[in-house]
Amino acid sequence: MHKQSDSAPEEATRTLSRFIAEADYAQLPAVVTERVKHSILDTLGIIMPASVLMPDLTAAIDLRIEAGGKEESSILAYGVKAPCWEAAFANGVRGHALDYADGHLEAVFRIGISVIPGALAIAERIGGVSGKAFITAVATGEEILCRLGISVARKRKTMGPWHSGILLGNFGATASAAKVLGLNADQTDRAFGIAFLQTGGTETTTAPDSNIRGMYGGFVSQTGVLAALMSQRGILGPKGCLESPENGLFDAYYRGLYDREALIDQLGARYEVENLSFKPWPACAFTHPYIGAMLDLLAENKLSGEDIEEIDVYVGKINWALCEPIDPDQGKVPTTTNDAKRSIPFNVAVAAARGKVSFGDFTAEGLRDPELLKMAKKVRRLSDPELDADNFAKEGSQLPPGKVGVKVKGGKRYIKQVSVPYGHHLNPVKGPDIVEKFRDCVAFSPRPIPAADRERVIDMILHLEEVPDIREIIRLLA
Numbered sequence: 001m002h003k004q005s006d007s008a009p010e011e012a013t014r015t016l017s018r019f020i021a022e023a024d025y026a027q028l029p030a031v032v033t034e035r036v037k038h039s040i041l042d043t044l045g046i047i048m049p050a051s052v053l054m055p056d057l058t059a060a061i062d063l064r065i066e067a068g069g070k071e072e073s074s075i076l077a078y079g080v081k082a083p084c085w086e087a088a089f090a091n092g093v094r095g096h097a098l099d100y101a102d103g104h105l106e107a108v109f110r111i112g113i114s115v116i117p118g119a120l121a122i123a124e125r126i127g128g129v130s131g132k133a134f135i136t137a138v139a140t141g142e143e144i145l146c147r148l149g150i151s152v153a154r155k156r157k158t159m160g161p162w163h164s165g166i167l168l169g170n171f172g173a174t175a176s177a178a179k180v181l182g183l184n185a186d187q188t189d190r191a192f193g194i195a196f197l198q199t200g201g202t203e204t205t206t207a208p209d210s211n212i213r214g215m216y217g218g219f220v221s222q223t224g225v226l227a228a229l230m231s232q233r234g235i236l237g238p239k240g241c242l243e244s245p246e247n248g249l250f251d252a253y254y255r256g257l258y259d260r261e262a263l264i265d266q267l268g269a270r271y272e273v274e275n276l277s278f279k280p281w282p283a284c285a286f287t288h289p290y291i292g293a294m295l296d297l298l299a300e301n302k303l304s305g306e307d308i309e310e311i312d313v314y315v316g317k318i319n320w321a322l323c324e325p326i327d328p329d330q331g332k333v334p335t336t337t338n339d340a341k342r343s344i345p346f347n348v349a350v351a352a353a354r355g356k357v358s359f360g361d362f363t364a365e366g367l368r369d370p371e372l373l374k375m376a377k378k379v380r381r382l383s384d385p386e387l388d389a390d391n392f393a394k395e396g397s398q399l400p401p402g403k404v405g406v407k408v409k410g411g412k413r414y415i416k417q418v419s420v421p422y423g424h425h426l427n428p429v430k431g432p433d434i435v436e437k438f439r440d441c442v443a444f445s446p447r448p449i450p451a452a453d454r455e456r457v458i459d460m461i462l463h464l465e466e467v468p469d470i471r472e473i474i475r476l477l478a
Contacts, residue, residue: 093218107149141176166201173224193237289402
């Protein structure tokens with residue numbers, strides 16, 4: 001267990017709180033500001049279509065709208081306003097629903113969806129928040145969340161039982177909300193203590209028969225907003241909630257196992273935000289090396305789905321459970337969108353049949369598509385222990401490689417292994433592709449966004465440092 005003595009270094013919550021309070025746009029490296037702007041564009045984009053493509057979300061959003069209250073912050077694409085914490089929930093709850101959000105692979109969870117919705121809601125509530133101020137708030141919140149995730153991941157040998165995206169997301173949301181409000185270090189420390197009252201969440205949220213998995217961004221966004229506002233009003237949360245002996249976050253939830261150096265070393269001088277990854281396909285990140293391998297096989301060998309007779313998917317123990325064979329004749333098929341997004345055979349089959357992976361493949365119609373299910377039945381699961389060489393305790397790429405083989409008509413076989421898929425921070429998505437992803441997402445908005453407004457939003461976010469008030473962007477998307 002972590003214990004402190006009189007000569008021990010400053011408690012980590014205080015260190016992080018001071019970093020947030022003192023952060024200044026002028027001190028952010030250019031690579032960080034660019035990565036944060038992409039995160040903002042990407043996150044706002046994936047929020048817009050989620051309730052259309054995932055109707056299960058509608059009930060959660062409608063509950064917040066029906067409750068009414070002060071109209072101060074926008075529920076994006078709905079044309080209504082609500083109290084800022086309700087808007088933060090209604091926007092955040094859509095952030096991970098499509099499995100399309102940015103993330104940090106070593107931290108092993110999504111980032112922008114926990115940090116941006118709450119900061120956006122408070123910025124609209126108070127008004128006058130410049131683009132530079134908003135970038136700074138998001139940068140600090142995302143940096144805190146990345147470092148918390150890494151500090152835990154480097155001491156963890158297996159996933160679970162806690163879902164760190166939920167458990168730690170509260171602190172990223174609180175950090176960005178506190179920065180937008182201009183809280184000082186002591187107030188931010190207290191806000192973390194208030195948010196700590198709402199921590200929790202285990203890996204059971206990923207159960208294939210559940211539709212709550214992608215909604216957690218709403219809960220952490222609401223918590224962050226309320227924690228920051230309550231601290232601003234003088235409510236005193238417990239200080240030092242991260243490293244408090246016995247009862248702090250790390251001792252209570254992680255048995256004292258965390259990398260303190262990863263949490264605070266070179267804070268403000270080195271940024272983990274630089275290592276954000278952006279998803280080119282709306283599916284579980286562990287399927288991406290396999291999607292990439294199949295798409296490469298098609299492109300490099302000039303193949304189409306019609307040429308393929310057999311597909312071999314090689315997996316280690318990490319991905320074994322994500323590679324359950326699909327057999328429509330025996331009723332072994334993905335039954336929910338969540339199930340399909342986490343199925344390597346289904347995603348490989350989509351890539352083989354379509355030459356791409358997109359939203360429509362995970363709708364109710366997509367899950368029943370005879371062409372896709374016929375292709376998925378061709379997928380065989382083969383064990384390859386070598387693919388477990390990259391494990392969760394290793395710094396760097398946290399995705400095991402994807403290895404796919406195909407047999408085509410005439411008997412010829414091809415095989416491809418992808419270790420660093422497109423979108424990985426070591427193989428980053430290009431800026432124009434993030435812009436095009438935003439356009440694709442906005443096209444499915446529940447309330448149509450005029451093309452001119454959409455392009456104006458893109459331009460303003462890419463030049464966010466020049467925007468005098470973030471509400472200009474919100475108005476165009478609301």
